[in-house]
Amino acid sequence: MDDDDPVRLRRINLQNGGVLTPLSHGTIPTNRKEIEVRLPIALLGAVAMSMTLALTGCRANDSEPSAATCPSQVFDLQSTETPLGPPKELIRVFNQAVDQQVPVTTLAEMTSSAGWSSNWDRVIFIASAMTDAHLKRESGTDLTLACFDGLPGRSSNSDLVSPHATVFLSDGKPVQAVWWSGQNPSLDFGGQSFLTPETVFRYNPNRRVMEAE
Structure with missing residues (x-):
């Protein structure tokens, strides 16, 4: 062929x-x-x-940057376990302090009034805009956002304050979270990065909150 x-x-x-x-x-x-x-x-x-x-x-x-990892066990912010005490009771005590315009108190006194255990030594604030750098600085540990499930999301309404959590720590480890919502939660960190049992709260009549100082 x-x-x-x-x-x-x-x-x-x-x-x-x-x-x-x-x-x-x-x-x-x-x-x-x-x-x-x-x-x-x-x-x-x-x-x-x-x-x-x-x-x-x-x-x-x-x-590509490597994702942050958690050096300890992951903590669920939405957990219903309450080893320190009922979250609703702590919120009630702070709301009551605002209603009664309590002039001055401490966080240890507030948690005690709520019937809480004293097995904690620091409280941090976790909101939707939290970063790893802020978290490490406020917690005084090597915790990262990867250490938490159920992180706060942003509110779909820009006029509303997004819900946030206060996380009670013991020796650098999360123990319990309390969620606060609404336009003006009664517990206010003021200018503080974190709270301790000795943190002083004063009633702020202009904002109607118990404000840390």
């Missing part, structure tokens, strides 16, 4: 899984010799492209 036989050329083309493409001068390869010359060139080009994509992918993966 002649090298230029069209039926044989079509079979060679299909076996190689390709489509006949023009040569550099714009013509279609028409015989076996031209096809055999073009095929290795096409394969070399495909291999080079694959290696380029693989190297590019490796560089992209190397540049």
Whole structure:
């Protein structure tokens, strides 16, 4: 059979899984010799492209920052367990202090009035805008946001304050969370990054809150 036989050329083309493409001068390869010359060139080009994509992918993966990990056990902010005491009682005590315009008190006195245990030593504030850097600074530990499930979300209404949680810690570990919602929660951190049992609260008549100082 002649090298230029069209039926044989079509079979060679299909076996190689390709489509006949023009040569550099714009013509279609028409015989076996031209096809055999073009095929290795096409394969070399495909291999080079694959290696380029693989190297590019490796560089992209190397540049991606690693996600923060939790150095301890993950704590669920939505947990219903109350090892320190009922959250509703603590909220009630603070609301009552506002209603009675209590001039001054401490956080230890407030938690005691709520019937809470004293097995905690620090309280931090977790809101939707919290970052790992803020969390580490306020908790005085290496805790990250990865250490918490059920983090606060942003309110769909920009005019409303997003709910937030106060987390009671003991030796740097989360023990219990209390959620506060509404436009003006009765417990206010004031300018404090964290609270301790000795933190003083004063009634703020302008904002009608118990404000830490």
